[in-house]
Amino acid sequence: MKRYTKLGLILTIIVTCFYVTTASAQGHYNVLKYGAKNDSSKLATESIKKAIAAASKAGGGTVYFPAGKYLTGPIHLKSNITIYIEAGAEIHFSDNFDHYLPMVKSRWEGTDVMNFSPLFYAINAENIAIKGRGLIDGHGKKWWAYSEVHVKKIPTSRWQEEFKRLNKDVLAPDLPGWIERGFLRPPFIQTMDCKNVLIEGITITNSPFWTINPQYCDNVTISKVTINNPDSPNSDGINPESCRNVHISDCHISTGDDCITIKSGKDRSGRKANVPAENYTITNCTMLSGHGGVVIGSEMSAGVRRVTISNCVFDGTDRGLRIKSARGRGGVVEDIRVNNVIMRNIRDQAIVLDLQYATTTVEPVSERTPAFRNIHFSNITAHGNRAGYLNGLEEMPIENVSFNNMNMDMQTGFRIKNSKDIEFHNVRVNNKKGPVVEAENVVGLQIDDVRSQKPVAGEAIIELTNVEGAIIQNAFPAKGTEVYLKAKGAKTSDIVGKANHFGNVKTVVIQEADVKEKIKLD
Template identity: 35%
Template sequence: MSCDVEINPLVLTSRLLTVELAGTGARDRLDVPLRWRLVSSGAIAQDGVVERPVLTLEGLVPGIDYTLAVEGFNDLEFVTPPESAFIDIRDHGALETAADNAEALAAAIATAPEGATLYVPPGVWRTGPVFLRSGLFVHLPEGAVLMAVSDRGAYGVLEAFGEDGRQQASWEGVPAKCYASVLTAIDADSVTIAGKGVIDGGGAEGDWWEWPKETRDGARRPRTIFANRCTQLKISGLTIRNSPSWTIHPLDCAGAVFADLVVDNPPDSPNTDGLNPESSTDIEIVGVRFSVGDDCIAIKAGKIWPDGTVPAPTRNVSVRHCLMERGHGGVVIGSEMSGSVTDVSVAFCTMVATDRGLRIKTRRGRGGQVARIVLSDCVMDGVGTALAVNSHYFCDPDGTSDAVQNRAPAPVDATTPKIADIVLMRTEARNVHHALAYVLGLAEAPISGLTIKDMTVTYAPDAVADVPDMALGLPALRHAGIITENVIAPIIMGIIQPTDTIKERA
């Protein structure tokens, strides 16, 4: 192993620790399983074998000194934080036989001082939406299932704006009424949701998937976890599945960590993106395994509101050691990006059978910029197109209009989106179906700073020609290399592939 390896603590609570085994060069799995042990007061408290670059340990005791030892790493010494209260939901009336435990959970949370643990014990606990508060650790240990009820009547509605006039809920980048999520946190600091349990969003049990783009009773579908204006949000160890729409949606959040999760939605569930950080900063996504019905990770920054408000930017996003299976895209930026998305790093990830690997999508009228995006040291296997950049994405009712789709230069103004400094490097793309890269800029705002280098590419023998992205007039491609249009001086070097397939479209 490299001398730069280290045990990087990501989430530490009174009863749980999630770490990253950083610097190994591994992607979503370690090359060789490693033994580990947890020691306290000179005795082994736990031990085992880790096969992935993330590890979650639960069953810790508050206020205790521990040492975590992993083969080939320096030991990590840590002290679990104190716990102000331990609150078992059963003590507030929660029952496995109850049709809806939302009131019991709310009663338990109401008693929780800052620094408390809300304990959801092993068992299946049905609930409607639950609202979290600052300083709370929601602990779902192995065997615990928080199961969303299917009755839409049990879901309160979040108004587009709160009483203070600030945005409270959103849908596809603009304020809108939405049903409250299974777990909802608004204006909350230092909330942690963690453990080896399960949160089931109940998507298949209700009617949520029958109306993906509509409203019912005046509101849009809920997420499974929604956080608005939260700081230091941390979610780790859990399996989160069966989401009604987007699975995890942080909006206007700062300093969030999502680690060692399984996000699992059926492949035919509509718009069930895995993780959608929107208008948020300083986000870490580490060791998450995605298999979803839409994009695995969709990084967004809203759309210009009807009153002309430009949403806040998204910046400083780090994606590491993730596995992304199926889905429309592995890591997707946009199409809601009016506030700008910058400084995104995707490294040491694996993408399997996603329609695209790294995908950037926008259109005239969105404004904002996408800049300083780097994907490196990844493996893509069976993807349609490894890098897709589309400035003519046909979203919204006018998406196929001439104003959006015309390839002639349009006037440049504040609503002209800009794309710059996109890097794809040191990555192996196996069994590509359509193209290694398809990059389409605007004639009036060409893409600059595109770099594709040190790539190894092979093509799927059973590939069928298809368009690389969603815009009018794109060619159907099979086994194409790198195709660019309206891109200024791209840097393309070190590409190992069967044929010379790098060209600029006329």
């Protein structure tokens, strides 16, 4: 036994030496050894910069923050650098605006600008990471005071003057907005033109502006991150913009704005850069407070394509899944799939596709005209206010959208306007007022096994206004249904039924006088 005990001790020593040697070989650079203090008694900006420079000189390595509290200004990453924040370590960013000068190349709400340095920043780097079980705190409250939410006009300051000086030729958005304010808060984490970006495990709070904001990057992974930005303006959680091959998983997000958003530039600036957002997967995430759970747009001028969203829970967001744009943006959102999502306590709409996010007037189709098409929702359970809202443009209808296998307990049902080729299959909406599906100015509508288990007195299940071409099939309305279909509008035509069972319906069809064709549902 003594022999085995000695042997075990020898093996333990060998293994320990191996790990120590491996750690050394990999290049771990403890910021304390470069002069940082973990009691927040000293600004650590220069010490962290020295640790990163040493790691970079060696070809790369891990800049290590052991437990404790660190006070710092911006941290700029270089290629092959990992920032590792140990459990128990907290990085607190200064709220002294001067610490974020000189201004750097950045992007703000989809427009390329020179601006305050983001708190974590990288440009033209590859193989970079921010990971660990520690906390980073942006101390954004002082920055929030300069948001347009809090003040109508930003006071003139030397920071504002510097911003104006550096952005004389900025390609401003088509619609009025931030350029009139002239004072922009920095994102928390922004990587520009980078490859192979990993953000993993950390907890983030109090972001000055958008929280995780990769720009023009390829191969981005954001995993197991917790974001908590309560009651803070424009503090979106994760905003990958104009990136390729983005993977977001296992995150927990609560913000004062959208939780996860996908963007690709705003108006002329976005169209000029012409870098779309493509190949995104979002899975296994929970979203609590926020304007939207997962949102695409409204800055999507270079287009968004090939996105999958699955296995997520939204609880308490204003909206669930939202795609938004407006005339002037341009760009196409296409090939989007949403599957296996549960939503509760949704204050507005569970699903929104809105091409009239801003008030504009009809104009000829051009590069300024946005488009939504090929978007599909399936296996969704929701509880809240409105089930869904689709609002296309008269000159550019929303096209090819389907809803499959959905169970929803809502105040109101779906409202569809200015759309084409819309399908409902096996959709249950227990709404308290209005129709289950209300469609207006729609071409090509398929209603397949759509019902309410709690029909609303005096309301039709389906209401059509100026709908051209609709098939209603496999209807089996619940007992107490007074009207199944109400039709109106001079354009309403070619409405047919198939394999329906209306034994529980008092009146199957009510059509107004302006509907020229006689509607008869089998």
